[in-house]
Amino acid sequence: xxxxxxxxxxxxxxxxxxxxxxxxxxxxxxxxxxxxxxxxxxxxxxxxxxxxxxxxxxxxxxxxxxxxxxxxxxxxxxxxxxxxxxxxxxxxxxxxxxxxxxxxxxxxxxxxxxxxxxxxxxxxxxxxxxxxxxxxxxxxxxxxxxxxxxxxxxx
Numbered sequence: 808x809x810x811x812x813x814x815x816x817x818x819x820x821x822x823x824x825x826x827x828x829x830x831x832x833x834x835x836x837x838x839x840x841x842x843x844x845x846x847x848x849x850x851x852x853x854x855x856x857x858x859x860x861x862x863x864x865x866x867x868x869x870x871x872x873x874x875x876x877x878x879x880x881x882x883x884x885x886x887x888x889x890x891x892x893x894x895x896x897x898x899x900x901x902x903x904x905x906x907x908x909x910x911x912x913x914x915x916x917x918x919x920x921x922x923x924x925x926x927x928x929x930x931x932x933x934x935x936x937x938x939x940x941x942x943x944x945x946x947x948x949x950x951x952x953x954x955x956x957x958x959x960x961x962x
Contacts, residue, residue, distance in 0.1 A: 809932030815877040816841060820868035822882045823937070823947035824860025825955050832959040833857065835864035836950025838943050839871060846871070849950040855949065858886050860951065862917040867925035878930045883944055884939030891932050894960070 819840040826833035834851035848867050852860075861884035870879070884886055890896045896918060899906065907920045912918065935941050936949065 813944045815875055817870065818876045818878050819943075820865075820878055820880045820922065821943035821947050822861070822864035822868055822880065822884075822887075823944060823951050824862070824884065825948060825951035826855060826857035826860055827955055827959075830854055830856050832955045833860040834874050834951040834954025834956070834958060837861040837868040837871075838947055838950075839868055840943075847877060847946075847950060849954040851889040851951075851954035851956075852956050853961075854884065856883075859914055859917060860955075861887050862914060862921060864947070864951070866917065866921050866924050869921070869928065869930075872928065875927040876929075878928050879931055881933040881935050881941075881943065883935050885934060888932050888934040890918075914916055933938075 819882050821838045821840070822835070824833065824835045824936040832851065832853055833855040833896045839848070842908060848871060850863065851869065861882065863884060865880065865887055869878070899918065900914045904912045906912055937944060
C-alpha cells in the first residue's frame with residue numbers, strides 16, 4: 808500500500824536545462840536527493856529548445872521515483888515553475904491545449920508527460936535564481952551542458 812501524507816519519503820529534486828541555440832543542441836540535468844543518497848541523471852537532444860530541456864529535467868526526476876513521495880522540486884525555470892504554481896497548466900488542460908489567442912500550447916507532449924509523472928507525488932515547487940551560486944543548480948547546469956555537448960558529438 809502506498810505511503811500517504813507525512814509517511815511518504817521526502818525527496819529533493821533539482822533540475823536544469825541548457826540549449827546552445829534555441830532551437831539547437833540541448834541537454835538537461837537532474838539530481839535526486841534522499842537522505843544521504845544522491846543520484847544524477849542527464850540526457851540531451853541534437854535539435855531542441857531550452858524550455859523542452861527544462862521540462863525533460865523535471866519529468867526525468869519525477870519518473871525516476873519508484874514510489875509516491877513528498878517532493879521538493881527546485882528549478883531555475885520560470886517557465887516550468889510559473890506554469891504549475893500560477894495554474895497556467897490547469898488552464899491549458901481545460902482549454903484542450905489551446906492558449907489565449909487560440910494558439911496551441913508549445914510542448915504539449917511534454918506537459919502531458921509531466922502531468923502523468925506528477926500524479927503519485929505531493930510536490931512543492933521552488934524557484935531558484937539560475938547561475939547564482941546554488942550548489943545543486945550549478946551542478947545541474949554542468950550536467951545539462953555536458954549532455955548537450957555529448958548530443959552534438961553523437962551526430
